Amino acid sequence: MQLKGEFARSVRRLASRPLLTPGPLRTLSFIALRQPVPQSHVVRVRGKLAYGHVKQLRDMDLITDDRVGRTRILKTTSTFADYFNLPHDTAAMKREIKNVLDVKVEVPEGSEQADAAQAVEKGSE
Numbered sequence: 001m002q003l004k005g006e007f008a009r010s011v012r013r014l015a016s017r018p019l020l021t022p023g024p025l026r027t028l029s030f031i032a033l034r035q036p037v038p039q040s041h042v043v044r045v046r047g048k049l050a051y052g053h054v055k056q057l058r059d060m061d062l063i064t065d066d067r068v069g070r071t072r073i074l075k076t077t078s079t080f081a082d083y084f085n086l087p088h089d090t091a092a093m094k095r096e097i098k099n100v101l102d103v104k105v106e107v108p109e110g111s112e113q114a115d116a117a118q119a120v121e122k123g124s125e
Contacts, residue, residue, distance in 0.1 A: 020056075024053040024056050027042065027046050027050050027054065028053075028057055028062060029097075029101075030045065031057075031063055031074050031075070031076065032093070032094075032097055033094060033097055033098070033101075035074065035076055035090060036073045036074065036075045037073070037074050038072070039065065039073075039074055061079045062076065062080045062083070063075065063077060064076075076090075076093070
């Protein structure tokens with residue numbers, strides 16, 4: 001495919017612009033690896049700027065949130081899976097991300113994340 005010379009400069013500028021800046025991208029990767037995760041936990045780990053990151057990611061339809069008690073449970077969406085070419089199944093998605101990043105993430109029993117995951121599962125029954 002070829003592009004007219006008059007449009008090349010504009011297209012080059014658009015094509016080289018990243019989807020997300022590093023801060024929201026790190027927050028998104030944290031959510032993707034630990035989903036479903038309470039927003040309070042994300043903020044505790046990523047800092048207060050995570051509130052803005054979560055809003056931006058939600059506006060881009062990369063994450064969704066479910067209200068459980070006083071917190072929100074954050075999960076990735078099918079848009080996220082499609083954009084990054086990942087499986088739509090949460091467990092398979094986590095395995096794929098861990099393989100690509102070569103990281104090990106464990107959720108201890110009785111932790112806030114495990115409780116949140118159980119609350120979401122009970123709500124979907």
